[in-house]
Amino acid sequence: KRKRFDELVGGGSASSVNKEAFRRAVGNALERRMFITQSFSIYGGTAGLFDYGPPGCAVKSNIQDFWKRHFILEENMLEIEGPAVTPAPVLKASGHVERFTDLMVKDAGNGECHRADHLLEDVLKKMLANPLDGGKRKEIENVLARLDELGAQELGAQLKKYEVKAPDTNNEISDPFPFNLMFATSIGPRGDVQGYLRPETAQGIFVNFPQLLYYNGNKLPFAAAQLGQSFRNEISPQQGILRVREFTQGEIEHFVDPEHKDHPKFSRVADLEMLVFSREKQVSDVKRPVTMKLGDAVKSGIMDNETIAYFIGRVYTFMVAIGINPERMRFRQHLEHEMAHYAEDCWDCEVESSYGWIECVGIADRSAYDLKQHAAATNKEMGAWITFDKPKFVEELVVEPISKVLGKAFRKDAKTVVSALKTMTEENALKMKAELEKSGEANLKAFCDGGDFVIKKDMVKIERETKKVSGKFITPGVIEPSFGIGRILYCMFEHTYYVRESAEGEKEDDKKVVFKFTPLVAPTKCTVFPLLQKEEFNVVCRDVCNSLVDSGLSTIIDVTGTSIGRRYARTDELGVPFAVTVDHDTLEDNTVTLRERDTCSQVRIPISDLCATLKNLSSMKTKWEEVQAQYPSQGGSASAAKEENRTEATYSLRCP
């Protein structure tokens, strides 16, 4: 079992060369079919900005729709949509203006900017690739392990120590200094209202908390969600769409009574098994995740509470449904130093890609931090009333000045005395009560700043009373699952990419790329072909295509004159799961061939059944095997079969 895992995560056999070749092949396919392209490429492109072309857009849209259904609809969340342009005070309160920074160094020669930690990392990794004595190696490994803990000063010292120079130019570099990653702008025509593009969608939810709570009938817990663009002015964006300057984020804020983090639906996910990489395992010698049930993770205390574990379960099912390989996905707990000071627990859903393990979703227990920050900044209530299951009875000391007696005794000073009595600390009130009981009177100035007044026993009642308390006012805790849609998308592309092996006699270039998208996320559900380029076939194709489109199924038609095998290959590269072919028999008996992409198996199906069948296949209500069981299978001709090269092949790492 362990062996298998090694193979899967590429720790063992897959070399970095292999990974890079694989990454390039996937990248080529994505660009060739316009899934993703560099933005503004006719202007030379802008680093960190990407466009989704038609199939990329469709895949992204399908994933987002499913996200909304899986989380917002099925978990009954409150969705909001706010602007990206955000006035500065909001992001001051959230801490972004002060702390949303990366450490940067400047090339002393040409002024080029670099991320300080990346420069150090590159140099140290190169050193490790060469022979080194054991002590040195250990030292460097230590620095690398602590890289993201280093502050400006310590990082500067390390850059000096290892004599790091600017890449490309080999110039001297400046000391590291913090660079704020927010895009700044100005709101309104006067130019005096500072604004930023939001660096996350979360704050737009927090600032709406009072209204959302009201919308929810003033009841906790509830979750709100926002899906939209976030902006981070990365110092030097790399790794394709994994680190970009504008990206789609989906964030959920689950507001909960911090003392009740159990979850009513937890039992539904308790038996889900997944790779769990706890803090403890990360600092142990083994450093390996463990397959574990969520129920056990909570029971053993590895996961802090049912709510965070429930969301981990929902994230797991989401990721698997859209095509992430569960054996290449793990939930890694943050180490202490990784977490913000206010965070109580934090887990990343990491997916293995050719770039290594990529954080795709973060699931953090942020405590009441954000709400408290905004409450302090605005002086607004950001809390909720919690009604106890049963009323509680609490003892309380009540100080009741007897106004009538005090008024008679002190006249115009009575008011001062009453106020002083009422504001005494509990401790002083108890002391005065003792004094009054002992000697019948007490001087006020001995117990508070009330002045020189002698208080008699009949002037004040000081008693312990039992009060019924039905609830309390709290600032809710927040559990936040935060999704990077682009990262999830890219990892899914890598996990679904494979290449059919070339048939004998074919050239290497004829390798056929396939994306085995799940029908749920496939950009196009079905392609319709005429077997031959004949107008009587084309007419039927158009009818079939129109009827599928009318029922909401994304369908394309390909009536070009190339061979059927080549046309199949073209749609495979777009990840189209199903293809319909209209042939001579269609004109006789109104049946067509329906082909499934990955098995290349075909059935013969009446046109009248096509729409319903494809809808059920696309929404994953029906499996292909069930369709195969229902309709006669159709063997392609020998030549067609050859042309399609049914044998699948692993391209480099471990696909499919």
Place this chain on the structure above:
Amino acid sequence: KRKRFDELVGGGSASSVNKEAFRRAVGNALERRMFITQSFSIYGGTAGLFDYGPPGCAVKSNIQDFWKRHFILEENMLEIEGPAVTPAPVLKASGHVERFTDLMVKDAGNGECHRADHLLEDVLKKMLANPLDGGKRKEIENVLARLDELGAQELGAQLKKYEVKAPDTNNEISDPFPFNLMFATSIGPRGDVQGYLRPETAQGIFVNFPQLLYYNGNKLPFAAAQLGQSFRNEISPQQGILRVREFTQGEIEHFVDPEHKDHPKFSRVADLEMLVFSREKQVSDVKRPVTMKLGDAVKSGIMDNETIAYFIGRVYTFMVAIGINPERMRFRQHLEHEMAHYAEDCWDCEVESSYGWIECVGIADRSAYDLKQHAAATNKEMGAWITFDKPKFVEELVVEPISKVLGKAFRKDAKTVVSALKTMTEENALKMKAELEKSGEANLKAFCDGGDFVIKKDMVKIERETKKVSGKFITPGVIEPSFGIGRILYCMFEHTYYVRESAEGEKEDDKKVVFKFTPLVAPTKCTVFPLLQKEEFNVVCRDVCNSLVDSGLSTIIDVTGTSIGRRYARTDELGVPFAVTVDHDTLEDNTVTLRERDTCSQVRIPISDLCATLKNLSSMKTKWEEVQAQYPSQGGSASAAKEENRTEATYSLRCP
């Protein structure tokens, strides 16, 4: 017929007070149920920025999904999604850096900024409201009519002439000067790369034209579309969500051979009838739109071509499907001065609201302007090869230097001579041919800058030849339907709002607000209630609700203890079209009551039929009348009927 129209558009009876009361009532309902709220309200709010709360978000999402289906899927468009952050050169080429401005004046006292034309408009309109002599009135009406044609200088002169002061302060104002409406920012850490937030989504499509053309198999026509956020730093945003600083835009760019603007699917819309407000009618004395078929509009030349008319038809069906009242929607042609200099024709889909006629969609023939601008800025090909239906045969003058003879005669100068001969103008070549035929020789320098060489008859062949030309390279024309999603949404809210009349004995405050959203756009399709607060009812309610949610229907459950009438009213205010009630009979026979929002009529339906029935009702495949015909109607009890107050009422203007 004309009378009815007057009533509909509010030209006659509806006073402005009435309109304002209506607008306030709609606004209150939208805010109370958190359809739309001011952004960052706990921080005092930011003008021109709004949040969509849960039901607003759902309605918007439904409209956007339908937009994608109606246009992208059904018209087979290429969707793209690009970033909002845009480098300056792109927006320089498009003209936005120089010309995307509004004229602004500053309050000389406090520096407050105002839109110059709005100030003048307000003052002039106030003058018109008072008695004026006929000449003066005419003069002012003239200025108002030409308001958006005025440049900075003329506008400044008018502001002086009418002694316009700053509002509120009555201070002097500055001369008008242009203010660029783009939000500026800086890309990357160096601070030297100027960027803007895109002011429209269109440019993101244009810069991808070469790749999109390739994606489409290098064939014209095709359309590309982008739906996303655009940003305009309005000087003083007003009118709620009609004029905002960040908004969702859906833009379609239909690229077409400018000489072939017919449309293959035009016949499908040719018989659609709608209110058409041509340029001619606007400048005539009547100034009134005319109900017209699209086919006739094209035939009579009112609309320039089939493609622009086809899109007008598709916009019409889109707007009606989402709940816009077709009698309060018109297509208005731009006057000459309204159009950009490059535009060939332009129509606005305007919808009548309490703010007047609002431009919700613009449909413009932008010619090849944008592509040519980007081609010039980048020196990249932004054209397409058009294959003629039949090859054309064109006469061409061919100059063929006879290298062998020239080489012998001129040796090292031969190259210069060949080049000179080849680059002669057609006119000069013909003159030389005449000279050669007349005298047998000609001096090159007489015909071009080729130097002093005597050319003999056998040294060059100059002949007219007929060439077969199969196509040509063109820069496509662009027809652009551009949608403001927020504006459409707001107008739809106004068109679907109404109030049920209070029953006898009820207070005025008990007026029941209803949004009669079409099932397509309704934020929630169904609410499930127990008739009474009993656990055995609640269990069934939860089961029903879960099964509806599982099948993708947005459903909420309301088990609070308030009366059924009050619970119905709550869902009416959210525009939920259908409600299911579980009662005693349900426990006996597994049937429930299904109620339709606007008629308040009810049927008795088996739980097992509920899911399919509601899916068909929600996707508008089935009409309520059909459901009524299929299932026994269920009269509410007399008291329930009374509590619901079946009688509908027009609130102020003309709703429903």
